[in-house]
Amino acid sequence: MAPVIEFEARRGRLFGLAYRLLxxxxxxxxxVQDAYLRWDRTDRATIEHPDAWLTKVVTNLCLTRLTAARATREQYIGEWLPAPVPTDQLGPLETVEQRDSVSFAMLALLERLTPPExxxxxxxxxxxxxxxxxxEVMGLSEANCRQLHRRAAKHLADRKPRFQPARETRERLAARFLSAAQSGDxxxxxxxxxxxxxxxxxxNGRLxxxxxxxxxxxxxxxxFTGAWRKAxxxxxxxCTEVNGGTAIAVHAGGLLAVxxxxxxxxxxxxxRIVANPAKLSHLRVPASP
Structure with a gap:
Protein backbone atom coordinates (compact mmCIF):
# COMPACT_ATOMS: atom_id res chain seq x y z
CA MET A 1 0.00 0.00 0.00
CA ALA A 2 1.31 3.48 -0.90
CA PRO A 3 2.55 5.55 2.08
CA VAL A 4 0.05 8.33 1.47
CA ILE A 5 -2.87 5.85 1.35
CA GLU A 6 -1.70 4.20 4.57
CA PHE A 7 -1.50 7.58 6.25
CA GLU A 8 -4.81 8.91 4.95
CA ALA A 9 -6.57 5.87 6.37
CA ARG A 10 -5.40 7.07 9.79
CA ARG A 11 -5.67 10.84 9.34
CA GLY A 12 -9.13 11.18 10.92
CA ARG A 13 -8.10 9.37 14.09
CA LEU A 14 -4.86 11.35 14.31
CA PHE A 15 -6.73 14.64 13.88
CA GLY A 16 -9.13 13.60 16.66
CA LEU A 17 -6.17 12.98 18.95
CA ALA A 18 -4.40 16.23 18.05
CA TYR A 19 -7.57 18.30 18.43
CA ARG A 20 -8.28 16.89 21.89
CA LEU A 21 -4.73 17.74 22.91
CA LEU A 22 -4.66 21.26 21.42
CA VAL A 32 -1.00 15.87 11.66
CA GLN A 33 0.64 17.22 8.51
CA ASP A 34 4.02 17.35 10.26
CA ALA A 35 3.47 13.73 11.27
CA TYR A 36 2.84 12.83 7.64
CA LEU A 37 6.11 14.47 6.58
CA ARG A 38 7.98 12.36 9.15
CA TRP A 39 6.08 9.25 8.03
CA ASP A 40 6.94 9.96 4.39
CA ARG A 41 10.66 10.36 5.17
CA THR A 42 10.89 7.19 7.29
CA ASP A 43 11.58 3.71 5.97
CA ARG A 44 8.27 1.93 6.66
CA ALA A 45 10.11 -1.37 6.99
CA THR A 46 11.46 -0.06 10.30
CA ILE A 47 7.95 0.72 11.60
CA GLU A 48 6.57 -2.45 13.15
CA HIS A 49 3.30 -0.94 14.43
CA PRO A 50 2.20 2.07 12.31
CA ASP A 51 -0.71 3.08 14.56
CA ALA A 52 1.49 3.20 17.65
CA TRP A 53 4.30 4.97 15.78
CA LEU A 54 1.99 7.69 14.44
CA THR A 55 0.25 8.13 17.79
CA LYS A 56 3.61 8.70 19.44
CA VAL A 57 4.71 11.19 16.79
CA VAL A 58 1.47 13.20 16.89
CA THR A 59 1.37 13.21 20.70
CA ASN A 60 4.89 14.53 20.97
CA LEU A 61 4.34 17.15 18.28
CA CYS A 62 1.28 18.32 20.23
CA LEU A 63 3.18 18.42 23.51
CA THR A 64 5.67 20.82 21.91
CA ARG A 65 2.83 22.98 20.58
CA LEU A 66 1.00 22.98 23.92
CA THR A 67 4.06 24.32 25.70
CA ALA A 68 4.38 27.16 23.17
CA ALA A 69 0.64 27.84 23.19
CA ARG A 70 0.60 28.65 26.90
CA ALA A 71 2.68 31.76 26.33
CA THR A 72 0.60 32.81 23.33
CA ARG A 73 -2.72 32.37 25.14
CA GLU A 74 -1.56 34.61 27.97
CA GLN A 75 -1.71 37.47 25.45
CA TYR A 76 -5.20 36.52 24.26
CA ILE A 77 -7.89 39.19 24.65
CA GLY A 78 -10.73 37.90 26.82
CA GLU A 79 -11.72 34.26 27.17
CA TRP A 80 -9.95 31.57 25.13
CA LEU A 81 -12.29 28.81 23.93
CA PRO A 82 -11.62 25.78 21.73
CA ALA A 83 -12.44 26.02 18.04
CA PRO A 84 -15.76 24.28 17.25
CA VAL A 85 -15.58 21.16 15.08
CA PRO A 86 -18.49 19.33 13.39
CA THR A 87 -19.17 16.20 15.41
CA ASP A 88 -18.83 13.90 12.40
CA GLN A 89 -15.20 15.00 11.92
CA LEU A 90 -14.05 13.88 15.36
CA GLY A 91 -13.88 10.13 14.79
CA PRO A 92 -15.77 7.45 16.72
CA LEU A 93 -17.87 8.84 19.57
CA GLU A 94 -19.48 5.59 20.60
CA THR A 95 -19.03 5.85 24.36
CA VAL A 96 -19.92 8.52 26.90
CA GLU A 97 -16.21 9.04 27.57
CA GLN A 98 -15.44 9.56 23.89
CA ARG A 99 -18.23 12.10 23.47
CA ASP A 100 -17.30 13.88 26.68
CA SER A 101 -13.66 14.15 25.59
CA VAL A 102 -14.56 16.55 22.74
CA SER A 103 -17.18 18.61 24.58
CA PHE A 104 -16.48 22.29 25.14
CA ALA A 105 -16.82 21.76 28.87
CA MET A 106 -14.11 19.08 28.94
CA LEU A 107 -11.76 20.85 26.53
CA ALA A 108 -11.99 23.99 28.67
CA LEU A 109 -11.18 21.96 31.79
CA LEU A 110 -8.22 20.30 30.08
CA GLU A 111 -6.61 23.74 29.88
CA ARG A 112 -5.97 23.39 33.64
CA LEU A 113 -3.61 20.49 33.08
CA THR A 114 0.08 20.44 32.28
CA PRO A 115 0.84 19.19 28.75
CA PRO A 116 1.97 15.72 30.00
CA GLU A 117 -1.12 15.39 32.23
CA GLU A 136 5.64 3.87 25.39
CA VAL A 137 4.00 6.82 23.64
CA MET A 138 5.21 9.35 26.21
CA GLY A 139 8.68 7.93 26.73
CA LEU A 140 8.04 7.71 30.48
CA SER A 141 7.78 4.94 33.05
CA GLU A 142 4.44 3.24 33.57
CA ALA A 143 4.44 4.40 37.21
CA ASN A 144 4.98 8.01 36.11
CA CYS A 145 2.08 7.77 33.67
CA ARG A 146 -0.21 6.42 36.37
CA GLN A 147 0.78 9.34 38.60
CA LEU A 148 0.12 11.85 35.80
CA HIS A 149 -3.32 10.32 35.21
CA ARG A 150 -4.16 10.53 38.92
CA ARG A 151 -3.11 14.18 39.00
CA ALA A 152 -5.18 14.99 35.92
CA ALA A 153 -8.25 13.25 37.33
CA LYS A 154 -7.83 15.14 40.61
CA HIS A 155 -7.68 18.49 38.78
CA LEU A 156 -10.91 17.63 36.96
CA ALA A 157 -12.71 16.06 39.94
CA ASP A 158 -14.73 19.16 40.78
CA ARG A 159 -16.54 19.11 37.47
CA LYS A 160 -20.28 19.22 38.06
CA PRO A 161 -22.04 16.22 36.48
CA ARG A 162 -24.69 17.16 33.90
CA PHE A 163 -27.62 15.21 32.53
CA GLN A 164 -27.38 15.41 28.74
CA PRO A 165 -30.84 15.09 27.13
CA ALA A 166 -31.49 13.46 23.75
CA ARG A 167 -30.59 15.40 20.61
CA GLU A 168 -34.24 16.16 19.78
CA THR A 169 -34.72 17.71 23.23
CA ARG A 170 -31.53 19.77 22.92
CA GLU A 171 -32.63 21.15 19.56
CA ARG A 172 -36.08 22.01 20.90
CA LEU A 173 -34.55 23.86 23.87
CA ALA A 174 -32.11 25.67 21.55
CA ALA A 175 -35.01 26.87 19.38
CA ARG A 176 -36.87 28.12 22.48
CA PHE A 177 -33.73 29.90 23.68
CA LEU A 178 -33.37 31.71 20.36
CA SER A 179 -37.02 32.69 20.23
CA ALA A 180 -37.02 34.02 23.79
CA ALA A 181 -33.80 36.00 23.37
CA GLN A 182 -34.82 37.54 20.04
CA SER A 183 -38.27 38.53 21.26
CA GLY A 184 -36.99 39.86 24.57
CA ASP A 185 -39.21 37.47 26.51
CA ASN A 204 -10.12 37.84 20.77
CA GLY A 205 -11.29 41.44 21.02
CA ARG A 206 -12.79 41.48 17.51
CA LEU A 207 -16.39 42.04 18.66
CA PHE A 224 -28.42 38.17 25.90
CA THR A 225 -31.50 40.37 25.66
CA GLY A 226 -29.26 43.44 25.55
CA ALA A 227 -27.03 41.89 22.89
CA TRP A 228 -30.00 41.01 20.69
CA ARG A 229 -31.41 44.54 20.93
CA LYS A 230 -28.11 45.88 19.57
CA ALA A 231 -27.65 43.15 16.93
CA CYS A 239 -29.16 24.76 14.71
CA THR A 240 -26.12 22.54 14.21
CA GLU A 241 -24.01 19.88 15.93
CA VAL A 242 -20.44 20.57 17.05
CA ASN A 243 -18.18 18.81 19.54
CA GLY A 244 -20.80 16.18 20.25
CA GLY A 245 -23.40 18.74 21.33
CA THR A 246 -26.02 21.16 20.06
CA ALA A 247 -25.04 24.64 18.94
CA ILE A 248 -26.51 27.67 17.21
CA ALA A 249 -24.68 29.08 14.19
CA VAL A 250 -25.14 32.83 13.66
CA HIS A 251 -24.79 34.19 10.13
CA ALA A 252 -24.55 37.77 8.89
CA GLY A 253 -23.48 37.41 5.28
CA GLY A 254 -21.00 34.79 6.51
CA LEU A 255 -20.61 32.78 9.68
CA LEU A 256 -20.36 35.27 12.54
CA ALA A 257 -20.45 33.10 15.67
CA VAL A 258 -21.22 29.68 17.09
CA ARG A 272 -19.97 29.28 25.00
CA ILE A 273 -19.82 31.83 22.19
CA VAL A 274 -17.00 31.44 19.67
CA ALA A 275 -16.79 34.53 17.45
CA ASN A 276 -13.07 34.73 16.67
CA PRO A 277 -13.00 34.55 12.84
CA ALA A 278 -9.77 32.52 12.95
CA LYS A 279 -11.63 29.76 14.81
CA LEU A 280 -14.58 29.66 12.41
CA SER A 281 -12.92 29.71 8.99
CA HIS A 282 -12.92 25.90 8.72
CA LEU A 283 -16.67 25.56 9.42
CA ARG A 284 -19.20 25.17 6.64
CA VAL A 285 -22.60 25.67 8.26
CA PRO A 286 -25.17 26.92 5.73
CA ALA A 287 -27.51 29.70 6.76
CA SER A 288 -31.23 28.98 6.98
CA PRO A 289 -32.88 29.06 3.55
Whole structure:
Protein backbone atom coordinates (compact mmCIF):
# COMPACT_ATOMS: atom_id res chain seq x y z
CA MET A 1 0.00 0.00 0.00
CA ALA A 2 1.31 3.48 -0.90
CA PRO A 3 2.55 5.55 2.08
CA VAL A 4 0.05 8.33 1.47
CA ILE A 5 -2.87 5.85 1.35
CA GLU A 6 -1.70 4.20 4.57
CA PHE A 7 -1.50 7.58 6.25
CA GLU A 8 -4.81 8.91 4.95
CA ALA A 9 -6.57 5.87 6.37
CA ARG A 10 -5.40 7.07 9.79
CA ARG A 11 -5.67 10.84 9.34
CA GLY A 12 -9.13 11.18 10.92
CA ARG A 13 -8.10 9.37 14.09
CA LEU A 14 -4.86 11.35 14.31
CA PHE A 15 -6.73 14.64 13.88
CA GLY A 16 -9.13 13.60 16.66
CA LEU A 17 -6.17 12.98 18.95
CA ALA A 18 -4.40 16.23 18.05
CA TYR A 19 -7.57 18.30 18.43
CA ARG A 20 -8.28 16.89 21.89
CA LEU A 21 -4.73 17.74 22.91
CA LEU A 22 -4.66 21.26 21.42
CA UNK A 23 -8.25 22.53 21.20
CA UNK A 24 -7.30 24.23 17.93
CA UNK A 25 -8.26 23.01 14.46
CA UNK A 26 -5.42 24.84 12.72
CA UNK A 27 -2.76 23.59 15.13
CA UNK A 28 -4.16 20.05 15.06
CA UNK A 29 -4.09 19.97 11.26
CA UNK A 30 -0.52 21.30 11.29
CA UNK A 31 0.56 18.62 13.76
CA VAL A 32 -1.00 15.87 11.66
CA GLN A 33 0.64 17.22 8.51
CA ASP A 34 4.02 17.35 10.26
CA ALA A 35 3.47 13.73 11.27
CA TYR A 36 2.84 12.83 7.64
CA LEU A 37 6.11 14.47 6.58
CA ARG A 38 7.98 12.36 9.15
CA TRP A 39 6.08 9.25 8.03
CA ASP A 40 6.94 9.96 4.39
CA ARG A 41 10.66 10.36 5.17
CA THR A 42 10.89 7.19 7.29
CA ASP A 43 11.58 3.71 5.97
CA ARG A 44 8.27 1.93 6.66
CA ALA A 45 10.11 -1.37 6.99
CA THR A 46 11.46 -0.06 10.30
CA ILE A 47 7.95 0.72 11.60
CA GLU A 48 6.57 -2.45 13.15
CA HIS A 49 3.30 -0.94 14.43
CA PRO A 50 2.20 2.07 12.31
CA ASP A 51 -0.71 3.08 14.56
CA ALA A 52 1.49 3.20 17.65
CA TRP A 53 4.30 4.97 15.78
CA LEU A 54 1.99 7.69 14.44
CA THR A 55 0.25 8.13 17.79
CA LYS A 56 3.61 8.70 19.44
CA VAL A 57 4.71 11.19 16.79
CA VAL A 58 1.47 13.20 16.89
CA THR A 59 1.37 13.21 20.70
CA ASN A 60 4.89 14.53 20.97
CA LEU A 61 4.34 17.15 18.28
CA CYS A 62 1.28 18.32 20.23
CA LEU A 63 3.18 18.42 23.51
CA THR A 64 5.67 20.82 21.91
CA ARG A 65 2.83 22.98 20.58
CA LEU A 66 1.00 22.98 23.92
CA THR A 67 4.06 24.32 25.70
CA ALA A 68 4.38 27.16 23.17
CA ALA A 69 0.64 27.84 23.19
CA ARG A 70 0.60 28.65 26.90
CA ALA A 71 2.68 31.76 26.33
CA THR A 72 0.60 32.81 23.33
CA ARG A 73 -2.72 32.37 25.14
CA GLU A 74 -1.56 34.61 27.97
CA GLN A 75 -1.71 37.47 25.45
CA TYR A 76 -5.20 36.52 24.26
CA ILE A 77 -7.89 39.19 24.65
CA GLY A 78 -10.73 37.90 26.82
CA GLU A 79 -11.72 34.26 27.17
CA TRP A 80 -9.95 31.57 25.13
CA LEU A 81 -12.29 28.81 23.93
CA PRO A 82 -11.62 25.78 21.73
CA ALA A 83 -12.44 26.02 18.04
CA PRO A 84 -15.76 24.28 17.25
CA VAL A 85 -15.58 21.16 15.08
CA PRO A 86 -18.49 19.33 13.39
CA THR A 87 -19.17 16.20 15.41
CA ASP A 88 -18.83 13.90 12.40
CA GLN A 89 -15.20 15.00 11.92
CA LEU A 90 -14.05 13.88 15.36
CA GLY A 91 -13.88 10.13 14.79
CA PRO A 92 -15.77 7.45 16.72
CA LEU A 93 -17.87 8.84 19.57
CA GLU A 94 -19.48 5.59 20.60
CA THR A 95 -19.03 5.85 24.36
CA VAL A 96 -19.92 8.52 26.90
CA GLU A 97 -16.21 9.04 27.57
CA GLN A 98 -15.44 9.56 23.89
CA ARG A 99 -18.23 12.10 23.47
CA ASP A 100 -17.30 13.88 26.68
CA SER A 101 -13.66 14.15 25.59
CA VAL A 102 -14.56 16.55 22.74
CA SER A 103 -17.18 18.61 24.58
CA PHE A 104 -16.48 22.29 25.14
CA ALA A 105 -16.82 21.76 28.87
CA MET A 106 -14.11 19.08 28.94
CA LEU A 107 -11.76 20.85 26.53
CA ALA A 108 -11.99 23.99 28.67
CA LEU A 109 -11.18 21.96 31.79
CA LEU A 110 -8.22 20.30 30.08
CA GLU A 111 -6.61 23.74 29.88
CA ARG A 112 -5.97 23.39 33.64
CA LEU A 113 -3.61 20.49 33.08
CA THR A 114 0.08 20.44 32.28
CA PRO A 115 0.84 19.19 28.75
CA PRO A 116 1.97 15.72 30.00
CA GLU A 117 -1.12 15.39 32.23
CA UNK A 118 -3.37 16.32 29.32
CA UNK A 119 -1.72 13.83 26.97
CA UNK A 120 -1.96 10.96 29.46
CA UNK A 121 -5.58 11.79 30.29
CA UNK A 122 -6.66 11.99 26.63
CA UNK A 123 -4.89 8.77 25.66
CA UNK A 124 -6.41 6.95 28.60
CA UNK A 125 -9.96 8.35 28.67
CA UNK A 126 -10.67 9.09 25.00
CA UNK A 127 -8.66 6.37 23.28
CA UNK A 128 -8.64 3.63 25.90
CA UNK A 129 -4.86 3.18 26.04
CA UNK A 130 -3.44 1.16 28.91
CA UNK A 131 -0.77 2.74 31.08
CA UNK A 132 1.93 0.52 29.58
CA UNK A 133 1.07 1.73 26.06
CA UNK A 134 0.86 5.34 27.24
CA UNK A 135 4.33 4.98 28.78
CA GLU A 136 5.64 3.87 25.39
CA VAL A 137 4.00 6.82 23.64
CA MET A 138 5.21 9.35 26.21
CA GLY A 139 8.68 7.93 26.73
CA LEU A 140 8.04 7.71 30.48
CA SER A 141 7.78 4.94 33.05
CA GLU A 142 4.44 3.24 33.57
CA ALA A 143 4.44 4.40 37.21
CA ASN A 144 4.98 8.01 36.11
CA CYS A 145 2.08 7.77 33.67
CA ARG A 146 -0.21 6.42 36.37
CA GLN A 147 0.78 9.34 38.60
CA LEU A 148 0.12 11.85 35.80
CA HIS A 149 -3.32 10.32 35.21
CA ARG A 150 -4.16 10.53 38.92
CA ARG A 151 -3.11 14.18 39.00
CA ALA A 152 -5.18 14.99 35.92
CA ALA A 153 -8.25 13.25 37.33
CA LYS A 154 -7.83 15.14 40.61
CA HIS A 155 -7.68 18.49 38.78
CA LEU A 156 -10.91 17.63 36.96
CA ALA A 157 -12.71 16.06 39.94
CA ASP A 158 -14.73 19.16 40.78
CA ARG A 159 -16.54 19.11 37.47
CA LYS A 160 -20.28 19.22 38.06
CA PRO A 161 -22.04 16.22 36.48
CA ARG A 162 -24.69 17.16 33.90
CA PHE A 163 -27.62 15.21 32.53
CA GLN A 164 -27.38 15.41 28.74
CA PRO A 165 -30.84 15.09 27.13
CA ALA A 166 -31.49 13.46 23.75
CA ARG A 167 -30.59 15.40 20.61
CA GLU A 168 -34.24 16.16 19.78
CA THR A 169 -34.72 17.71 23.23
CA ARG A 170 -31.53 19.77 22.92
CA GLU A 171 -32.63 21.15 19.56
CA ARG A 172 -36.08 22.01 20.90
CA LEU A 173 -34.55 23.86 23.87
CA ALA A 174 -32.11 25.67 21.55
CA ALA A 175 -35.01 26.87 19.38
CA ARG A 176 -36.87 28.12 22.48
CA PHE A 177 -33.73 29.90 23.68
CA LEU A 178 -33.37 31.71 20.36
CA SER A 179 -37.02 32.69 20.23
CA ALA A 180 -37.02 34.02 23.79
CA ALA A 181 -33.80 36.00 23.37
CA GLN A 182 -34.82 37.54 20.04
CA SER A 183 -38.27 38.53 21.26
CA GLY A 184 -36.99 39.86 24.57
CA ASP A 185 -39.21 37.47 26.51
CA UNK A 186 -37.40 37.63 29.83
CA UNK A 187 -39.69 35.19 31.59
CA UNK A 188 -39.32 32.54 28.87
CA UNK A 189 -35.54 33.00 28.90
CA UNK A 190 -35.39 32.69 32.69
CA UNK A 191 -37.42 29.49 32.55
CA UNK A 192 -34.85 27.94 30.18
CA UNK A 193 -31.70 28.80 32.11
CA UNK A 194 -30.23 27.03 35.12
CA UNK A 195 -29.81 29.22 38.20
CA UNK A 196 -26.01 28.99 37.94
CA UNK A 197 -25.82 29.30 34.15
CA UNK A 198 -22.57 30.78 32.82
CA UNK A 199 -21.80 32.38 29.47
CA UNK A 200 -18.33 32.75 27.99
CA UNK A 201 -17.46 34.68 24.82
CA UNK A 202 -14.34 34.37 22.66
CA UNK A 203 -13.74 36.92 19.90
CA ASN A 204 -10.12 37.84 20.77
CA GLY A 205 -11.29 41.44 21.02
CA ARG A 206 -12.79 41.48 17.51
CA LEU A 207 -16.39 42.04 18.66
CA UNK A 208 -17.97 43.97 21.58
CA UNK A 209 -18.55 40.94 23.81
CA UNK A 210 -18.04 40.30 27.51
CA UNK A 211 -14.40 39.52 28.16
CA UNK A 212 -15.12 37.73 31.42
CA UNK A 213 -17.65 35.00 32.22
CA UNK A 214 -21.22 36.18 32.81
CA UNK A 215 -22.52 34.13 35.74
CA UNK A 216 -26.03 33.61 37.05
CA UNK A 217 -29.50 33.51 35.48
CA UNK A 218 -30.37 37.20 35.95
CA UNK A 219 -27.07 38.48 34.53
CA UNK A 220 -27.14 36.09 31.58
CA UNK A 221 -30.73 37.08 30.75
CA UNK A 222 -29.79 40.77 30.70
CA UNK A 223 -26.65 40.03 28.70
CA PHE A 224 -28.42 38.17 25.90
CA THR A 225 -31.50 40.37 25.66
CA GLY A 226 -29.26 43.44 25.55
CA ALA A 227 -27.03 41.89 22.89
CA TRP A 228 -30.00 41.01 20.69
CA ARG A 229 -31.41 44.54 20.93
CA LYS A 230 -28.11 45.88 19.57
CA ALA A 231 -27.65 43.15 16.93
CA UNK A 232 -28.07 43.95 13.22
CA UNK A 233 -31.35 42.95 11.63
CA UNK A 234 -29.83 40.65 9.01
CA UNK A 235 -28.81 37.86 11.40
CA UNK A 236 -29.76 34.31 10.49
CA UNK A 237 -29.60 31.28 12.77
CA UNK A 238 -29.07 27.57 12.19
CA CYS A 239 -29.16 24.76 14.71
CA THR A 240 -26.12 22.54 14.21
CA GLU A 241 -24.01 19.88 15.93
CA VAL A 242 -20.44 20.57 17.05
CA ASN A 243 -18.18 18.81 19.54
CA GLY A 244 -20.80 16.18 20.25
CA GLY A 245 -23.40 18.74 21.33
CA THR A 246 -26.02 21.16 20.06
CA ALA A 247 -25.04 24.64 18.94
CA ILE A 248 -26.51 27.67 17.21
CA ALA A 249 -24.68 29.08 14.19
CA VAL A 250 -25.14 32.83 13.66
CA HIS A 251 -24.79 34.19 10.13
CA ALA A 252 -24.55 37.77 8.89
CA GLY A 253 -23.48 37.41 5.28
CA GLY A 254 -21.00 34.79 6.51
CA LEU A 255 -20.61 32.78 9.68
CA LEU A 256 -20.36 35.27 12.54
CA ALA A 257 -20.45 33.10 15.67
CA VAL A 258 -21.22 29.68 17.09
CA UNK A 259 -23.09 29.39 20.39
CA UNK A 260 -22.34 26.00 21.93
CA UNK A 261 -24.97 25.06 24.50
CA UNK A 262 -24.50 22.82 27.52
CA UNK A 263 -27.59 21.29 29.10
CA UNK A 264 -28.51 19.93 32.48
CA UNK A 265 -31.76 18.09 31.92
CA UNK A 266 -34.32 20.59 30.60
CA UNK A 267 -32.18 23.62 31.51
CA UNK A 268 -29.37 25.37 29.66
CA UNK A 269 -26.39 25.30 32.03
CA UNK A 270 -23.75 27.03 29.90
CA UNK A 271 -23.36 29.02 26.68
CA ARG A 272 -19.97 29.28 25.00
CA ILE A 273 -19.82 31.83 22.19
CA VAL A 274 -17.00 31.44 19.67
CA ALA A 275 -16.79 34.53 17.45
CA ASN A 276 -13.07 34.73 16.67
CA PRO A 277 -13.00 34.55 12.84
CA ALA A 278 -9.77 32.52 12.95
CA LYS A 279 -11.63 29.76 14.81
CA LEU A 280 -14.58 29.66 12.41
CA SER A 281 -12.92 29.71 8.99
CA HIS A 282 -12.92 25.90 8.72
CA LEU A 283 -16.67 25.56 9.42
CA ARG A 284 -19.20 25.17 6.64
CA VAL A 285 -22.60 25.67 8.26
CA PRO A 286 -25.17 26.92 5.73
CA ALA A 287 -27.51 29.70 6.76
CA SER A 288 -31.23 28.98 6.98
CA PRO A 289 -32.88 29.06 3.55
Missing amino acids: GSVEEAEDA RAVFVLREAFGYGHRDIA LRALEDLLAADVTSWADS PMARRPVIGRDRVVRY PGNLEFT LALEFDGEAIAAV
